[in-house]
């Protein structure tokens with residue numbers, strides 16, 4: 001067994017949340033620049049310039065690119081030959097989040113209970129942790145601070161198998177249309193197809209960890225991603241919803257085996273502040 | 282693109298009536314912040330006919346929950362939050378004399394009607410441009426509900442704070458005017 005100290009997990013989580021909140025990925029930045037050149041709306045171009053300038057300031061000055069520094073979502077692929085020693089795994093993750101949000105002057109946006117008092121936990125914990133046990137002796141950690149302007153515009157639909165490709169396509173485009181300006185376009189659209197209710201949601205969220213310039217490795221799904229993106233960018237919503245041909249930067253689909261009677265689809269929307277970071281221990 | 286207009290708060294109804302959807306506006310002076318929890322408290326006070334912690338007459342309210350201020354900086358990151366969550370609380374605040382709201386995203390018809398009646402505008406700031414917007418905020422103070430943390434009511438002293446008029450006091454709505462021009466589906 002390879003031993004990894006809980007402390008090291010904590011440090012990694014902390015670094016990743018700081019990095020994700022300050023530095024937009026080069027994939028997103030390059031895509032924003034490319035789309036700005038192509039944008040037909042003058043207002044849309046001005047909005048994209050502001051976003052690009054914003055992201056550069058944030059990364060140079062180490063301040064949050066967006067004030068909604070998100071709910072801390074963590075994906076861990078834990079190699080089965082790793083033993084975590086000298087501490088509690090979950091606590092190490094939460095402590096990493098706590099320190100990142102405190103030391104990075106990030107906003108604490110978590111309430112401990114959703115309905116009655118909605119009291120802020122004041123340290124942005126607990127994190128949401130998705131754990132996978134995999135072969136090997138490494139730990140892969142991917143984090144995404146998820147903003148709720150876009151999370152709130154997400155949707156789930158249990159389609160019929162007969163609804164097929166067109167049904168999925170239409171549901172995705174309609175969800176983006178309904179969201180309009182609210183999720184801070186240009187957006188990244190995560191689409192989870194198949195599985196069960198929670199599996200579809202989980203893989204839709206995973207889509208948001210993928211770079212915006214990478215397509216699904218299955219050519220059929222990659223074609224679907226392109227077709228959806230094309231239709232979404234014909235909606236006219238544009239940057240900040242003020243009109244234009246840049247409503248989304250990318251559509252990322254993940255699929256999973258599903259039941260003979262079902263076709264679950266989850267659309268998880270992320271804003272242009274498509275923050276994610278990963279590391280391997 | 283629309284004109285660039287500079288205004289200073291507090292404003293009069295006449296100033297507001299001159300602003301048109303699509304105008305780029307640079308705001309200087311004071312703006313107040315407030316989001317979900319603060320709105321709820323304000324409206325509870327209005328309903329109980331009690332005094333508000335701030336005189337909103339002629340003022341603007343910015344829907345934002347900023348990040349904490351880093352030592353040496355004037356402000357934390359402070360971009361707009363989605364406005365529709367404040368819709369259920371907005372009409373009574375417009376009746377209190379608020380002349381402008383700054384946020385992002387759609388508003389309800391009820392809010393738009395109350396804006397027309399009271400002479401108010403809805404400005405959009407670019408969502409997710411929080412670090413850039415922070416540059417125009419020169420000083421930040423908490424004026425009420427400190428217990429709410431990021432959701433407390435803050436007073437921002439701003440210089441040339443960049444916004445665009447989304448819905449003007451006649452109800453013209455940039456979200457309805459611009460996107461159809463680029464729609465091709």
Ligand code: SF4
Nearest residue numbers: 066147149184271409
């Ligand atoms: S949707 Fe994204 S960019 Fe917009 S305010 Fe929320 S976190 Fe920021």
